Each structure stands twice: as structure tokens, then as C-alpha cells.
Amino acid sequence: MPAKIQPEHHNASSAGTMPGNRARNKLLREQQLLQLAQNILQQDGFAGLTMDRLTAASEVSKGTIYNHFCSKEDLITALSVDSLQRQLLLFHQVLALPGHSRERALALHYAYYRFSTAEPTLFLCLLSATTAAVVEKTSATRLAQRQALEQQLLSCCEQVINQAIADKALQLQAGRGIDQLTYLQWALAFGANALYGPSQQMGFFQGLEQQQLMLAGINLLLDGLDWTPLSGQFDYQQSWRRIAAALPQTQAAQ
Amino acid sequence: MPAKIQPEHHNASSAGTMPGNRARNKLLREQQLLQLAQNILQQDGFAGLTMDRLTAASEVSKGTIYNHFCSKEDLITALSVDSLQRQLLLFHQVLALPGHSRERALALHYAYYRFSTAEPTLFLCLLSATTAAVVEKTSATRLAQRQALEQQLLSCCEQVINQAIADKALQLQAGRGIDQLTYLQWALAFGANALYGPSQQMGFFQGLEQQQLMLAGINLLLDGLDWTPLSGQFDYQQSWRRIAAALPQTQAAQ
DNA sequence: TGATTATTATGACGATTCGTCAATTTAATC
DNA sequence: GATTAAATTGACGAATCGTCATAATAATCA
Numbered sequence: 220m221p222a223k224i225q226p227e228h229h230n231a232s233s234a235g236t237m238p239g240n241r242a243r244n245k246l247l248r249e250q251q252l253l254q255l256a257q258n259i260l261q262q263d264g265f266a267g268l269t270m271d272r273l274t275a276a277s278e279v280s281k282g283t284i285y286n287h288f289c290s291k292e293d294l295i296t297a298l299s300v301d302s303l304q305r306q307l308l309l310f311h312q313v314l315a316l317p318g319h320s321r322e323r324a325l326a327l328h329y330a331y332y333r334f335s336t337a338e339p340t341l342f343l344c345l346l347s348a349t350t351a352a353v354v355e356k357t358s359a360t361r362l363a364q365r366q367a368l369e370q371q372l373l374s375c376c377e378q379v380i381n382q383a384i385a386d387k388a389l390q391l392q393a394g395r396g397i398d399q400l401t402y403l404q405w406a407l408a409f410g411a412n413a414l415y416g417p418s419q420q421m422g423f424f425q426g427l428e429q430q431q432l433m434l435a436g437i438n439l440l441l442d443g444l445d446w447t448p449l450s451g452q453f454d455y456q457q458s459w460r461r462i463a464a465a466l467p468q469t470q471a472a473q
Numbered sequence: 474m475p476a477k478i479q480p481e482h483h484n485a486s487s488a489g490t491m492p493g494n495r496a497r498n499k500l501l502r503e504q505q506l507l508q509l510a511q512n513i514l515q516q517d518g519f520a521g522l523t524m525d526r527l528t529a530a531s532e533v534s535k536g537t538i539y540n541h542f543c544s545k546e547d548l549i550t551a552l553s554v555d556s557l558q559r560q561l562l563l564f565h566q567v568l569a570l571p572g573h574s575r576e577r578a579l580a581l582h583y584a585y586y587r588f589s590t591a592e593p594t595l596f597l598c599l600l601s602a603t604t605a606a607v608v609e610k611t612s613a614t615r616l617a618q619r620q621a622l623e624q625q626l627l628s629c630c631e632q633v634i635n636q637a638i639a640d641k642a643l644q645l646q647a648g649r650g651i652d653q654l655t656y657l658q659w660a661l662a663f664g665a666n667a668l669y670g671p672s673q674q675m676g677f678f679q680g681l682e683q684q685q686l687m688l689a690g691i692n693l694l695l696d697g698l699d700w701t702p703l704s705g706q707f708d709y710q711q712s713w714r715r716i717a718a719a720l721p722q723t724q725a726a727q
Numbered sequence: 728t729g730a731t732t733a734t735t736a737t738g739a740c741g742a743t744t745c746g747t748c749a750a751t752t753t754a755a756t757c
Numbered sequence: 758g759a760t761t762a763a764a765t766t767g768a769c770g771a772a773t774c775g776t777c778a779t780a781a782t783a784a785t786c787a
Contacts, residue, residue, distance in 0.1 A: 539747085545746090
């Protein structure tokens with residue numbers, strides 16, 4: 220198959236001298252459409268999300284919707300981009316909190332956890348958006364958007380690790396890079412959230428109190444890295460609660 | 474929605490006194506159909522897997538196929554059951570190898586890793602099969618099959634932990650149960666494999682050598698649990714290689 | 728302002744795929 | 758060999774995706 224390129228559906232940025240009115244409206248409507256799509260998704264799940272249904276819910280026609288999203292998959296990716304933006308916002312919020320480097324790492328874990336539980340639907344969206352079937356039918360610009368956001372999220376993580384090294388709270392062993400540390404932590408966070416989280420994935424771990432467990436896992440990992448202060452010397456439960464309290468509370472995702 | 478129950482499509486086990494010929498044939502054909510479905514999946518991805526296509530590839534008609542799988546989603550779940558069986562087989566194989574308890578835990582991690590890389594398509598299947606959209610349209614018997622297999626996999630993990638406790642290689646801290654240890658390890662393994670693994674999920678961690686990294690992560694976690702011998706006192710790279718060599722080699726995924 | 732051109736919106740339509748079911752073939756039983 | 762039970766078939770209806778000729782709207786120019 221000769222890798223059919225998805226049409227671009229000229230977004231705001233392109234043709235230079237638009238009087239600006241059109242472009243603004245277009246962006247606005249795109250936001251509205253995404254919001255409608257999310258409502259449908261939360262109400263009736265993935266199976267319920269239909270282009271015709273979205274058309275009915277909106278005030279425009281199907282053709283117009285296809286002017287914004289070149290396929291249903293492109294819409295999914297657009298939702299995932301939206302999710303990543305929220306996630307990044309959370310990251311920035313918790314990074315603005317005071318605390319030493321390891322507390323900030325913990326804060327990122329908390330933000331990730333918070334997002335996955337507060338917005339289980341969007342978390343699922345992020346997963347599906349990485350599927351080959353979806354990627355293949357997504358426009359190049361949107362894929363680029365997602366990649367850029369992923370990069371920014373990673374930057375947040377690396378920034379914390381760099382701070383830890385600068386503060387001498389953490390020492391990199393030979394052959395172990397910042398990217399590896401990021402990877403391991405991300406894997407643990409992702410796995411823990413995905414396994415427990417939305418739509419009772421992997422139904423077998425249900426009775427456990429996830430927050431305590433995640434904190435324990437993070438502590439094991441970071442203690443293993445000798446990231447000071449170690450969990451024996453510091454009350455990270457307290458930190459966790461403080462971070463939780465500092466974030467604008469959501470209505471406890473069910 | 475009043476939770477529509479999926480029809481059962483009387484499998485082998487049901488009505489007692491069948492002359493056995495029919496039932497055997499039915500099971501056989503089911504295996505063949507699953508194999509065909511896997512071929513299609515590996516060749517053309519999820520988008521390519523169509524009931525009509527499967528019909529064409531097989532030598533029976535669509536109606537007959539729907540006699541085996543009450544929906545496309547039921548087929549997906551059937552594939553995931555198949556995957557879990559293979560995974561369980563791998564677990565049993567590595568558990569038959571010699572070694573102390575921590576090496577056996579490592580062996581399970583290796584088996585999981587091996588499966589996810591050798592059969593990326595099936596690994597994906599396992600993921601999608603946990604999706605609400607799929608579960609809702611899957612027959613009850615097949616769901617039960619999957620649950621039973623999951624339970625068996627968990628048993629393997631718990632068995633290793635129990636052995637470790639019996640051998641005094643590991644001591645459970647207060648308030649930390651075997652299920653929690655299993656959960657943490659599973660989360661790390663799942664996350665690491667899903668992030669890196671099939672269909673370049675989460676494309677941002679590409680350049681790393683996954684095996685070294687996984688081993689490092691596992692060691693951090695198990696060292697944190699004080700599971701002896703600690704990674705400083707034992708060459709787990711050696712163990713990893715030995716386990717890898719002991720498994721019947723697959724033709725390096727892709 | 729009125730005429731011309733470029734852009735955007737519309738929804739009927741073709742194509743694809745899922746799942747069903749009345750009719751038929753095949754196997755089991757008497 | 759006749760009768761009954763079970764399994765198979767493939768044409769069909771329904772749902773959904775994505776397209777495109779036509780219509781409406783906005784921008785530009787005389």
C-alpha cells in the first residue's frame with residue numbers, strides 16, 4: 220500500500236492573508252465540536268461516537284465537520300491532542316508548587332494519576348490515538364501537533380530530573396541517561412493507571428486502593444535510584460496529600 | 474440500556490450427549506478460523522480484519538462463522554483468549570527452569586516481554602479486548618474463559634512470591650499484600666511493553682534498548698522490596714540471557 | 728453600492744461492513 | 758428408507774463512513 224497521505228484540510232495557520240474573521244470562527248467551532256464529541260463519548264462510549272451523531276448534535280452539516288476532521292480517526296486524534304493539552308496544563312500547575320526535586324517528580328506522577336481518573340474517557344482516547352489504525356487515517360498536521368505536545372510533556376519530566384541532578388539529590392549512574400529514567404517512571408505510571416483505571420481494564424486488580432499503591436511503587440523506584448530524600452527520611456504521603464489539595468478539585472471521577 | 478446479554482452459540486461443552494463427532498469438528502474449525510483471523514490481522518492490521526474477509530479466507534459461509542463468534546468483538550476476545558493461552562504456556566515454560574525465587578520472577582518478566590515483542594498483534598488484541606466496546610459485545614462464556622486464564626496467570630506470579638517468602642528471600646512489610654506486589658510488577662511490565670512495544674505506541678521512547686531498560690526497572694523495583702539476592706550481589710544480566718536462551722527462539726519479531 | 732469571484736456549507740448518495748434469517752443441505756434417529 | 762434435528766448458506770436490511778455536485782455565503786473589485 221503506497222502510504223496514502225491524508226489531505227490537509229487547510230487549518231487556520233495556512234493561507235496568509237485571511238481577514239482573520241473566518242479563521243477565528245473556524246477555531247472556535249472546532250473547539251465546540253470537540254466538546255460535543257466528548258459529551259457523546261462520555262455518554263455513550265466509543266461505540267456511540269458517530270459522525271452522523273456528531274452532526275446531529277452540532278448545528279452544522281456533515282460536510283462541514285469533514286472540513287475540520289478528515290476522518291473519524293482524525294477526530295479521535297484531535298481529542299487526544301486536547302487531552303494532552305489538559306495534561307500539560309496539569310503538569311505546569313503542579314510544577315508551580317513548592318518542594319524539592321523528588322516532591323516535584325511525585326507531583327508529576329500525581330498529575331498523571333489525577334488526569335487518568337478524572338477523565339477516563341480522554342485517557343482511553345490517548346490510548347486509541349496511538350493505534351496504527353488511527354494514526355494511518357490522521358492528518359499530518361494533527362500528528363505533528365500531538366508530537367509537539369508529547370515533547371513538551373517529556374520536557375517537564377526531564378526538567379525535574381535535571382533539577383535533581385543540579386541539586387545533588389540524584390546522581391546518574393554510568394550508562395543511564397535522563398531519557399531512561401523518564402521512560403521507567405512513565406512506564407510505571409502508565410501501567411498502573413491503565414491497569415487499574417478506565418473501563419476496568421484488566422479487571423483483576425480491583426480491590427486495591429490505587430493511590431497508596433502508586434505511591435509505594437514510585438517510592439520503590441525512586442529509592443532504588445537513590446533520589447534523596449529517601450522515602451524513609453521524608454513523609455511523601457504528606458506531600459501527596461498536599462499536592463492533591465493544591466490542585467483544583469474535580470468531582471471525584473465516580 | 475438494559476444490558477443485552479449476548480447469545481451463547483452453544484459451544485462444545487453444552488448439550489451432553491452429542492456423538493462427539495460434531496463437537497470435535499466444531500472445535501477444530503474454530504481453531505482454524507482463529508488462525509486465519511490472525512493471519513489477516515498480521516497482514517493488514519485491525520482495519521483489515523473484516524468478517525467478510527474472514528469468510529472469504531475460510532471455506533465456510535458467513536452464517537457459519539457467526540455460529541462460532543456472535544460478533545466481531547467476540548472474535549477479538551477469542552483471539553485474546555488464544556493469546557492468554559500462549560502467554561500461560563510461556564509462563565509455565567520459564568517456571569520450569571531452575572533458579573532461585575527472584576530469578577523466577579525475572580523469568581516471568583522475560584516471558585511477558587518475549588510475548589509482547591514476538592506477537593505484537595496479539596498483544597494489541599489483549600489490549601482491545603479489555604475495551605468496554607468489545608466486552609459489551611462478547612459472549613458470557615468467552616468472557617469467563619478469559620477471566621479464568623487471567624486468574625491462572627496471576628497464580629503463577631503469586632506462586633513465585635509465595636516461594637520467595639517461604640525461602641526467606643522476601644519479607645512482606647505490614648499492610649503490603651501479595652496482590653500489591655503482583656500489581657506493581659505487572660504495572661511496570663505492562664507499561665514498559667506497551668509504551669515501547671507494538672505499533673510504536675507512544676512514539677517518543679524509541680532509541681532505547683528496551684531489554685536493558687526493563688531489566689534495570691525490574692531490579693530497581695525488586696531491590697526496593699529487599700528481595701534477595703539484591704542486584705548488587707548477583708548477575709541478573711546473566712540470568713536474563715540464560716532464560717532467553719532456554720526459551721524456544723522465535724524468528725525475531727518483524 | 729452592485730457585480731464578480733472565492734470560499735464554505737449542505738445533505739443526498741455510493742460504498743462498505745455488520746449481523747440476520749428463511750430456505751436448504753447435511754447429519755442423526757427411528 | 759422416512760422422519761426429525763441441526764447446521765449451513767448467501768441474499769438482504771440497517772448502520773456508518775466519506776464524497777461531491779449544488780447552493781449559500783463572504784470577500785473583492787468596479
